[in-house]
Amino acid sequence: MTQPFLIFGSPAIGEEEIAEVEACLRSGWLGTGPRVAQFEQDFAAYQRISPTQVAAVNSCTAALHVSMVAAGLEPGSEVITTPLTFCATVNAIIHARLTPVLADVDALTQNISPAAIEAAITPRTRAILVVHFAGRPCEMDAIMAIAKKHGLLVIEDCAHAIETTYHGQKTGTFGDFGCFSFYATKNVVTGEGGMIIGCDEALIARAKVLALHGMSKDAWHRFGDSGYKHYQVVEAGFKYNMMDLQAALGIHQLARVETNWQSRKSVWQHYMHELSDLPINLPTVPAENTKHAYHLFTIHLDEEACGIARDTFLECMNEEKIGVGVHYLSVPEHPYYQQHFGWKPEDYPNAMRIGRRTVSLPLSAKMKNDDVERVVDAIQKIIKK
Numbered sequence: 001m002t003q004p005f006l007i008f009g010s011p012a013i014g015e016e017e018i019a020e021v022e023a024c025l026r027s028g029w030l031g032t033g034p035r036v037a038q039f040e041q042d043f044a045a046y047q048r049i050s051p052t053q054v055a056a057v058n059s060c061t062a063a064l065h066v067s068m069v070a071a072g073l074e075p076g077s078e079v080i081t082t083p084l085t086f087c088a089t090v091n092a093i094i095h096a097r098l099t100p101v102l103a104d105v106d107a108l109t110q111n112i113s114p115a116a117i118e119a120a121i122t123p124r125t126r127a128i129l130v131v132h133f134a135g136r137p138c139e140m141d142a143i144m145a146i147a148k149k150h151g152l153l154v155i156e157d158c159a160h161a162i163e164t165t166y167h168g169q170k171t172g173t174f175g176d177f178g179c180f181s182f183y184a185t186k187n188v189v190t191g192e193g194g195m196i197i198g199c200d201e202a203l204i205a206r207a208k209v210l211a212l213h214g215m216s217k218d219a220w221h222r223f224g225d226s227g228y229k230h231y232q233v234v235e236a237g238f239k240y241n242m243m244d245l246q247a248a249l250g251i252h253q254l255a256r257v258e259t260n261w262q263s264r265k266s267v268w269q270h271y272m273h274e275l276s277d278l279p280i281n282l283p284t285v286p287a288e289n290t291k292h293a294y295h296l297f298t299i300h301l302d303e304e305a306c307g308i309a310r311d312t313f314l315e316c317m318n319e320e321k322i323g324v325g326v327h328y329l330s331v332p333e334h335p336y337y338q339q340h341f342g343w344k345p346e347d348y349p350n351a352m353r354i355g356r357r358t359v360s361l362p363l364s365a366k367m368k369n370d371d372v373e374r375v376v377d378a379i380q381k382i383i384k385k
Helices: 015-027 034-047 060-070 087-095 114-120 140-150 201-210 219-223 244-255 257-274 310-319 335-341 349-357 369-384
Strands: 054-057 078-081 099-102 125-131 153-157 177-181 194-198 297-300 358-361
Touching: 015 244, 034 054, 034 194, 034 244, 054 060, 054 201, 060 087, 060 153, 060 177, 060 194, 060 201, 078 087, 087 099, 087 125, 114 140, 125 140, 140 153, 194 201, 244 257, 257 297, 257 369, 310 358, 310 369, 349 358
Parallel strands: 078 099, 078 125, 125 153, 153 177
Antiparallel strands: 054 194, 177 194, 297 358
């Protein structure tokens, strides 16, 4: 029998989510409403913060953008970030009318290097935007010390890191803002969606207003069963609000977040054990006193060591009907950033080397043992061949 294509990052959707979406559709309330409010409250409880410290939005990109606008950073200010990230991290800085500055990553953890951050600071630097890559926490003690020393804002891109902790503290709660993703491949799924959390309730309140056109009231508070309420536009905001249809998924996804984390941990450990004898580089084990979110499992292929180029390996995995990803080609590899900022990949050698060798394997709570074995067998076949 022909095996079906194994989709990369396929989400685990349960009957609870399906029933909630149906109930949402039957309720007649699809936009921002009571389910978004519940999802915000549940997420705040999971992060161990107040509900007044969270704001649901329609993507992590929106969360990053709104955070920087809400913080009131002056146009042109420099924001230091990693070159090993999805383009949205850098684009959000650009859209906030700020200037992105790159600092290279650590070769082993693949997270932004505190030493590189320190070296990149100039008199125009106003913020640091860290990315907890693959679910591994950045070195937040060192980064927060740098921020305090130079009086810098800290924004945490936690798109991969909902469950992640560093020295017992949840990522997203160290800096001024934490931004989360609920995209279809993420650890908690709403299809599209994001969340902002922050230590300053006034800034989160402003972020909420900015995320819905700058209006003083959302639809639930304008058209709810208590009667129509007038609103005022107090800022020139954006259309970034989350819908109840999305939150209907998120409520039940969040309820299973730890169960799904255990499932992904099992897949991660299976890969680590079964692939350990191959001439490929496996992820660095999680550091002590941290919790890895196990969002991505990335291997690195050195052609001289394993006998196959990374892009050829991608093609071979596709022929085996196994979906894989690349996280990521370094940001300076892309023509837009080369043309507008003059960035060159070789100026960030660790990110460049990782980006040209990395492959992300399927990793999902939906995967069964047979799926994992199928991936392992395919890799062993391709490498040994």
